[in-house]
Each structure stands twice: as C-alpha cells, then as structure tokens.
Amino acid sequence: MAQDGGQGLPLAGLKIVELGHYIAGPFATRLLADLGAEVIKVEPPEGDPIRGWGSRHNGHPVWFSIHARNKLSVTLNLKDAADRARLLKLCARADALVENFRPGFLERIGLGPEVLHAGNPRLVIARVSGFGQDGPYRDKPAFGSIGEAMGGLRHLTATPGVTEHAPPRCGVSISDDLAGMYAALAVAAACWGLKGNPEARGRIIDVDLVGSVFSLMEGMLPEYGLTGAVRQPAGSAILTAAPTNTYLCADGKWLCIGGNSDPIFRRLCDAIGRPGMAADPRFADNRGRCANMAEIDGEIGRWTRTLPAAEAEAVLEAADIPCSRLYDMRDCAEDPHFQARQTVMQVEDPLIGETLLHPAAPFRFDGVAPRDMVRWTGPAVGAHNHHVFSELLGEKNDG
Known part of the structure; x- marks a missing residue:
C-alpha cells in the first residue's frame, strides 16, 4: 500500500x-x-x-x-x-x-x-x-x-x-x-x-x-448523590428500559431483543403471540414495564425457547423489532452487511x-x-x- x-x-x-x-x-x-x-x-x-x-x-x-x-x-x-x-x-x-x-x-x-x-x-x-x-x-x-x-x-x-x-x-x-x-x-x-x-x-x-x-456510568452518580442508591448488576437486562434483554433459544443460542418503546412493545407482543400483554395496564409504559420486568421477560423467554435463534430473529425482524443473535467473530466476518x-x-x-x-x-x-x-x-x-x-x-x- x-x-x-x-x-x-x-x-x-x-x-x-x-x-x-x-x-x-x-x-x-x-x-x-x-x-x-x-x-x-x-x-x-x-x-x-x-x-x-x-x-x-x-x-x-x-x-x-x-x-x-x-x-x-x-x-x-x-x-x-x-x-x-x-x-x-x-x-x-x-x-x-x-x-x-x-x-x-x-x-x-x-x-x-x-x-x-x-x-x-x-x-x-x-x-x-x-x-x-x-x-x-x-x-x-x-x-x-x-x-x-x-x-x-x-x-x-x-x-x-x-x-x-x-x-x-x-x-x-x-x-x-x-x-x-x-x-x-x-x-x-x-x-x-x-x-x-x-x-x-x-x-x-x-x-x-x-x-x-x-x-460512561450514565445517571448512576447523580442517582447516588440524591438518594444514596447504588445501581446493582442487572445481568443482560437494562434496569431503565424494558423489555431489553437476551433470551435463550431452542438451539442453545441467544437472541438480544430491544422492545422497550411503547409501539415496539405492542408489535413484540403480537409477534410472540401474547397480544394480551400489550393491553395490560401494568405494561402500558416503560415505567410499568420496568416494574414488572421479570414477568415480561418470562413470557418472551418462553417464546424464544420454542424456536432456533435464527428463526426467532426472522419473526421479529418481520415485525420491525430490534433484535440480533449474539455474534462471534466468524459471524461478524461473514455477515453481508x-x-x-x-x-x-x-x-x-x-x-x-x-x-x-x-x-x-x-x-x-x-x-x-x-x-x-x-x-x-x-x-x-x-x-x-x-x-x-x-x-x-x-x-x-x-x-
């Protein structure tokens, strides 16, 4: 060169x-x-x-x-x-x-x-x-x-x-x-x-x-200064937005899903066959979804475990829901995008x-x-x- x-x-x-x-x-x-x-x-x-x-x-x-x-x-x-x-x-x-x-x-x-x-x-x-x-x-x-x-x-x-x-x-x-x-x-x-x-x-x-x-610690310092609260580990979830997590699929692979805006959450509920969740007043906004994160994640996880990761990803992409399998370096190197x-x-x-x-x-x-x-x-x-x-x-x- x-x-x-x-x-x-x-x-x-x-x-x-x-x-x-x-x-x-x-x-x-x-x-x-x-x-x-x-x-x-x-x-x-x-x-x-x-x-x-x-x-x-x-x-x-x-x-x-x-x-x-x-x-x-x-x-x-x-x-x-x-x-x-x-x-x-x-x-x-x-x-x-x-x-x-x-x-x-x-x-x-x-x-x-x-x-x-x-x-x-x-x-x-x-x-x-x-x-x-x-x-x-x-x-x-x-x-x-x-x-x-x-x-x-x-x-x-x-x-x-x-x-x-x-x-x-x-x-x-x-x-x-x-x-x-x-x-x-x-x-x-x-x-x-x-x-x-x-x-x-x-x-x-x-x-x-x-x-x-x-x-990079986002709002954690002012949160501590105001309330004394220390943010704790959340694993693959995000404590301030729900549902955003990584879910196990039927083939043992993982799928990351970000469904944490109101319209995306409604589409997600339809895509996984749980339209009733979108109508539940407890889940009407992000604050309510964060308070009930475990229940929502459980429903999504039950759905992902019925499909291989690539198939679950395809279903969600068709519904315009942010998602991705967890890529390793082979996936990155070979991805057409x-x-x-x-x-x-x-x-x-x-x-x-x-x-x-x-x-x-x-x-x-x-x-x-x-x-x-x-x-x-x-x-x-x-x-x-x-x-x-x-x-x-x-x-x-x-x-």
Whole structure:
C-alpha cells in the first residue's frame, strides 16, 4: 500500500509523535492516523511490548497489523542522550505528542512539558495514564483491568445473585480503548484550538483510564448523590428500559431483543403471540414495564425457547423489532452487511506476507472509501528510521 500521507482525509498534514506502548496511547494515534494524520511511532530498539501479544503468523504479531497501521515506526533509546535529542527535534516539528508512560517518567528523563514546549511552544501534549497526572493515586501502577474495576464497570458485569464467580471483564481492553478515544478527540480539539491564533500555546491533555470508564456510568452518580442508591448488576437486562434483554433459544443460542418503546412493545407482543400483554395496564409504559420486568421477560423467554435463534430473529425482524443473535467473530466476518459497508475488509500485509482481515475505521467521510483509510499495515520495528531521521530531520545517517 502506498504511504500517501492521508491526502483527502480530514487530519492530513497533522504531524503526531507517539511515545505510546501497549494499548491506550497507540489506540489514540491509530484513530488519528486513520483520520489522515502522519503518526511517527517511537519504539525502543526491541519494539513496543505489544508486538509480543496475541497470535503470530510467519513470526509477526497479527494484532500489530491493525494496532500500528498508517504509522511510521522509528527506534529510539530514551536512556541515550543523543536519542533524546532526536526526539526533541521530532517534537519541534510536530503538532502533537501522545504518551502513556507512568506520570513523571518524561520529567525524570528530561523530556517534561516545559522542555518540550521550550522547543515547540505550540506542541499539544496528550498524557494518558492509569489515574491521571495528579491526585493521591497518581503514582500507582495500572492496566486496563484496573480502570474497569475502579471506574465502576466491573461491578456491573456481575451476574445478579451470584457471588461465587468473579464479575467478568467485557472481553476487550475497554478502559484502554476508551482512554485512547478520549485522547484522540482531545488532541483533535486542541489542535483545532490553535488554528488561526499564532499566539496560542499548545495545551497539555490529561486523560486517565479510571476516569474514562467512570464517564460512561450514565445517571448512576447523580442517582447516588440524591438518594444514596447504588445501581446493582442487572445481568443482560437494562434496569431503565424494558423489555431489553437476551433470551435463550431452542438451539442453545441467544437472541438480544430491544422492545422497550411503547409501539415496539405492542408489535413484540403480537409477534410472540401474547397480544394480551400489550393491553395490560401494568405494561402500558416503560415505567410499568420496568416494574414488572421479570414477568415480561418470562413470557418472551418462553417464546424464544420454542424456536432456533435464527428463526426467532426472522419473526421479529418481520415485525420491525430490534433484535440480533449474539455474534462471534466468524459471524461478524461473514455477515453481508459488514462486507457491504467494508466494515470488514481484506488488506495486504507485506510484513506478514498474507492478506488479512482488518476492521474499517469507525467513521466514514463522503468521497473516501473505507478501504482507502487503511493506507498501510503495521510496519517492522524501525522501518522508517532512514525516512524520518535522514529525510525529515536532515541527519547525514540514520544511526
């Protein structure tokens, strides 16, 4: 794939240095790179530790093909004074820096915001960490699971009434990804804030994993503040809307059904052969349905257990009722809607030497085909040392 710099994409021309490792920082820059920014990923000589995660093919990590797509990779040893000077030169030519070291690390190696801004006063600096750059937990170590636990999410994933099993994680590194999304949004906003104002200085952005998860807790904080009530796990139901749940079908598969508006509920009752439920005054509105959730779910569940999941889904779709079987990755990859929208696309990865399936960028722009946003796949460690150090920085050799 041509490394075209993202022409035609909204962030084309924006230059970002990534000092990210593992997930959160690199996920932020992956989003920015998908949007057309030129991202220079700075790795230690041995590479980002994430290169050792997940499955490998032909000796190369498959996940990294996505995780570092559209990025340039250079190697620097931040313990070496000459390489730190190189990094300062890169940052002097960049619009933003994204880092997710533990708080204080950059300051300890002489690369804190004051030093970076001395070389480039307009540099936007995004700092992603477990607990943030201040506060009593600032220096505690954290990974994504800690963000889920302390941010309130893991409490909600428990099975109601079950205490002998630990509440499960959601299956992906959701707190890292959330923090990365917020960091990407904040970088774009901060860069926009510099536009047209030559006197403006670059902002320092502070994003933490715990706060990113906590921001998703909907109305739970004001509910607690007003009444002292702590929302408890609801399993696959939604406590504030009914019926919305996941129901077992005759073939042992699960069907998610969202019937929680008044007209949809009436159609649902007809579709499952229970028209009398729609006429029951107890179920006339969402508040009443939430109060009688168990009875409604029982009736729906009795119906779903009479049909295989695909047949039950077809009946409900014919009645225009939101529903879906629970997809695994095979289902996603083979679904015609995913394919038609290029949500799943085939991408040539020259490093791995195979055609891989990649997820599309999660945003669409008119005039840009989704596959054109994946300009190249995750590169080898230091693949762009010569280009960046010799051509961009003007060094006589790339060391």
